[in-house]
Amino acid sequence: MAMDLLHLGFAVRDIETTTKAYRDLFGVAWAPIARYVLPDPDGGADQVSLVTHGHTGDGVEIEMVQTVSGQTVDARWFGDREGLSHIAFKVEDLAAERARLAVLGVEIVGEGSAPRADWFFVRDERLGGALVQLVQLRGS
Incomplete structure (x- = not known):
């Protein structure tokens, strides 16, 4: 039962600078940056992030996520480290x-919903340090 790769997700500190670099250096085409606000499952401050998706010339999707505030999944598990955070x-x-x-x-460590999809993240010591996100696209 092989699953289809949806995207590679990166946690970044400055989404504008990072996406510009990937565009200028490697030709990645980016969607507009969107701001998402999700309620914190533990009742804390809302999770606020900036997110965009880009595509390489051969169609591989890359997601960039910048935590603005709150304990997003990236912030909770990786602190302020930049780099690969999840495979979706x-x-x-x-x-x-x-x-x-x-x-x-x-272990399920986070979940959410957006206009495009519903998802949850899993964490397991066997996964090599990255989270895995399972995504059901709307209309799939």
Whole structure:
């Protein structure tokens, strides 16, 4: 059961500078930067982030995420470190994947929803230090 790669996600401190560098140096085309506000699951301050998606010439999607405030998934697990934070896979049935991974003992560490998709993040010591995000796109 191989899943389709959706994107590689990076935590960055300055989304404007980083996306400009990837555009100028490697030709990555970026969508406009969007601001997302998600409620904190523990009742703390809202999680606020800036997010954009870019595509390489061969269609590989890259996501850049800058934490503005609150304990986003990136901030919670990686502090202020920049770099690869997660690998995202597209799934057809998010609820079924959540149940399957729970049986396997994988820890769910965050979840959310946006106009484009619903998702959750998992963390497991076997995953080499990155989080994995499972995403169900709307209309898939």
